[in-house]
Amino acid sequence: MRKRLLFVCFALAVSHASAQFTDPHTYDNTPVGTNQIELAYAFARSDSSLDTSLIVSGAKLDVNQGSIQYARYFGFLHRLAWVQPGIPIAGLNGSISGINISGSTVGTGDSSYMLAMLLKGGPALSMAQFENYNPTTVIGASLTVTAPTGFYNSSKLLNLGSDRWSFKPEIALSQPFGPEQKWQLDVYANTYFYTDNTSYRGVEILRQQPLAGLEGHISYSFTNSVWAAVDTRYSFRGETLVNGVDQNNSQQNFILGSEVNVSLNARNSLVFEWARALAHQNGPAISGFAVKYDYSWGRGYR
Template sequence: MNTGSMKQAMRSRFALVTLLAIGALGPLQALAQVPARFSWDTLSGAIAVPLIFESINGNTNPFDPAHIVTPGANFDATMAIAGYARTFALFDRSAMAAILLPMGRISGDVTVAGRTFNQSASGFGDPMLELGITVIGPPAQKNIPDVMRYEPGFTVKLLADLALPIGEYDSDQPLNIGQNRWYGRLGLPVIWQLGPWVPGRRTTLELLPAVWLFGNNTDYVGQTLETDPLFQLDAHLTRDFTEHLWGSLDAVWYNGGQASIDGVQGEKLDNLGVGLTLGYTIKENLNLTVGYKSTINDNAPGDLQMDGFMATLVFGWHPLIEGSRRLKEE
């Protein structure tokens, strides 16, 4: 590889780490909103280890993506998520598999069947498995030249998540870290490239229509909790400020997800949220993302009310890229 190609490959590494950093973070964000740039494809065989920290306040349990509203409640939660993600080629298409483990604590007031509980919970939540694959767009990136040539253009992916109901759960109280039921998501992430694909000048419009599906919790304080499917639409307008710094304007819409407890139905969600995200490549293998999200049409007692800060630190690597770096240093 000549010097010019090597420099370009080193630049590609910054993009590689950024894509890995965000790609591993989809399932369990505050407001269940998927972050910007998480759907960008990257080099097959890459690995990322994310650590996410969130401080969240609102009238729903942020560990539960069903977002069942408790009118008048005020929950405070501290959440951390550790994960592992790997990219690979499947049928010559870019794919990614990830596992994430939420943990933390939550406290606040909960009202169930006319009774108010002042409760707290802590521990490990439900692990979540995620699989994503490109169905429309560029082929899998199998080497450094593929990374250098990559442009998303118009890309559509298929995304599937499944949570394993093994997190901390106390059937004597409604507020828990684990949810004691199966749940998951099916989505179609869309990336629309706007303008040239040059580091420092990249702009994208990203959409993710998805539906969350929930099993029944048959031991919800001695009752049965059921939740209808919840439709969620995420949108992001992202822009590079420099080769290492980018920002995003974020929005999310929730619709549906009507919950019932022993047949007594609650309200459907029809809520909007907005946010800001900044991402920065600290060094070649380390990426930092910070953001703030909040609901906006949340004045009525039954509206979803939630806001939170999030910081994400991700370490990512690829044997091929690391080998190229060592050759350059020699």
């Protein structure tokens, strides 16, 4: 029984560890034709489970994750749009205190695919046109799909994949303000929808209700190349059923984080992130940090 609980603790780890926030400034207008590669390293630690369907007291879990994402910005109906696929590669270590059970694994996690568009305040501009663009109120929308491409074996103790699809529609509002518009407020509303995991704990069926979330990010630009943000996320609901039996585990989670973005030049930038769950009712008690490197190129870049 203990081994089955530990298996549950580790399933879905990577996908939830790496998707706590939508980054601030995600919906900033960008010149069409821009390409961006992002290489990231993230570390996450949990005092219980990272699986949103079950919390296991005494579990200790460390995730070391590398990821690569590619973004392509283009014009659609005279508005800015972009696509962004990504895939993580992770190492996972865990144990349950008080008993002699531990394990580790390395492999790929579930891949993600984002399609987004600016609905207001984001005209499709070339690099030359963008030089005269003044930031304004932006309303954007996106859909992120996570595919069950990660390592998952119902007979194994540790799993990096979730063995189910998820869909996250999101609506965003970005508002610059203050002297010289150095401040920016980003507000996001999103909901995760999940398909069933039909091999949960080997033979059971896991069904999860939608997990809704609200995010607020406030950032300040110290210079044209350095800005910092404070990030918050509140998520709720997401109760689960196992073989049709309600687990009575509706969630209420509050996560606080921060981010610093440093543009080294027009093509290269570094991002430093930190996050911690301050409240986690039936959710993961997670803390972690990430370091990202972004490289951009396209017509007009120097």
